Amino acid sequence: MSPKVVPARGMRDILPSAHRRRARILDTIRQAYAEHGFTQIETPAVEPIERLKSGQGGDNESMLFEIQKRGLDPEQAVRPGESVDSALRYDLTVPLTRFYASNQAELPAVFRAFQTGPVWRAERPQKGRYRQFVQCDIDVIGEESVLAEMELVTATMDALGRLGLAEGVTLRVNDRRVLTDLLTRAGVPEAEQPKALITVDKLDKIGMDGVRAELLEKVGLAPDSVEALTAELERIGTDSPLDASAPALEGVDLYDLPQIAEAVRAELPDVRIVFDPTLVRGMGYYTGPIFEVAHAGSGSSVAGGGRYDGVVGKWLGKDVPACGFSIGFERIVDLVELEETGERRVALLFPKDASPLETAQAKRALARELDSAVVIPVAMPRKLAGAFFGRLQEDGFTHSVKLGEGPEQLRAL
Incomplete structure (x- = not known):
């Protein structure tokens, strides 16, 4: 009996019927973004290893599919780290910022980009999680004001609405500066704050008791700091109305979040917006407001993003404001109910x-x-x-x- 022929571990084939469905969903998203002024671009699947290991990708940097240098002598011993010079991209944001740095002279002062394509992460495969999957991003580069956040949120909500996913949607918001304030007030040393954030980000998976235990045992925070931080998170809650006068938000500087919410509601008066101080988003490059879109039909977020003003500057040598939002394409495919196209x-x-x-x-x-x-x-x-x-x-x-x-x-x- 011949062995079963299957794709590489963690990969999958897309059959014709599934591909047509995915293409129609993507076309709907593409049309919505085009009408909101976003221009589609394309970047290479491969980037230099030093760019993908710049310390801004969080855990994703440890899940790279690395590519060995060409021309190595097979008879000569070489250290693993010296045998690699590039890798497959783990997201679309880092390639976009490199794209902007490479082509800045030919791009408008405020650049609205739309990009979609496969990305690769060498994580443990499991149901619904693959090592190759499609991302669908929009970004605004060069806009300092919260107009960027407003445009990204409204365009994303419009795209989800066209796919029939507007019902049961909640926009969860936070700000990396709010998180830094909470950690600092709790007495968490600056050097330990990145690791503490990674633990806080697991709250929905391990619960507050799990967060306490990990902050104490894995991160090594002082018990007083752990208790102060978790008590504050519990006081605020994960579903607070975005209102600075609310008792739960007393003493919390919300920075630009109220202004963003006001602008979004002006265009989308029915959208539900809540403040969630435990929203972290794992990427290390976020510098300001961060967002996630929750949908009642999904067990996890269906879109997310935030402001990352420091990334482009790593390649250009000068700061450039940037903000992005990504639809979890693989997560929405099964949620969308498509109408007949009318084509025979x-x-x-x-x-x-x-x-x-x-x-x-x-x-x-x-x-x-x-x-x-x-x-x-x-x-x-x-x-x-x-x-x-x-x-x-x-x-x-x-x-x-x-x-x-x-x-x-x-x-x-």
Whole structure:
């Protein structure tokens, strides 16, 4: 018995019916972003290793698919770290900032970019999590004001709305500066704050008791600091209205968050916005407001992003304001219910003994008579059964007709 032929571990094949579905969803997102003024770009899948290990990607930097240098002598010993010069990108943000630094002279002062494509992370595969997956990002580079955040949020919400995902959506917001303030007031040393944030980010998975234990045992914080921090997080809660006058937010500097919420509500009066002090987002490059979109039909966020003013400056040598928002494409695919496109895809069924010329002529005549329909010849099995027509439908066909029969004999699938 031949061994089963499967993709590499953590990878998957996308079959035609699934690919058509994904393409339609992506086209809807692309149209929404284009109407909000975002321009589509493309960046390479590979970046230099030093760029992807710049200390800004959080845990993702430890999950790189590294690429070995060409021309190494196979007989000569070399250290692993010296044998690699590039890697597959783990997200689209770092490549975008490099793109901007490389092409700044040809781009507008405020650049609104849309980018989609596969990214790779060498994490442990599990259900619903793959080592290669698609990201779908919009970013505004060069805008200092909260106009950038407003544009990103409203464009993303519009895209989700066009996909039928507007109901049951909550925009969760926080600010990295708020988090820094909370950690500092609790007496967490600056050097330990990045590790503390990673632990706080796990609250929804391990609970507050788990956060306390990890802050004490793994991060090594003093008990007084742990108690002060967790008590403050519990006091504020994870679902507070974004209102500086609310008792739960007394003494909390919300920075730009109220202004952002006010601007978003002006365009989207029905959107639910809550303040969540435990929202961290794992990337190390965030410098200001951060966001996540929760959906009632998903067990995790379906979109997220924030401001990352310091990344472009690493490549240009000068600070450039930047902010981005990413739809979790793989997470929304199963949530979207697509309507019929109205396009007719007709399977021209021909017996296997039919001549190629006869089939080609029939295809041409049928396509002409049906005008805009797509006609594709499909060989019939000896016995037509419901399973055969079911497979045609899965493959995207809407109708079928047998060779020699005209348009009046079209059968809807």
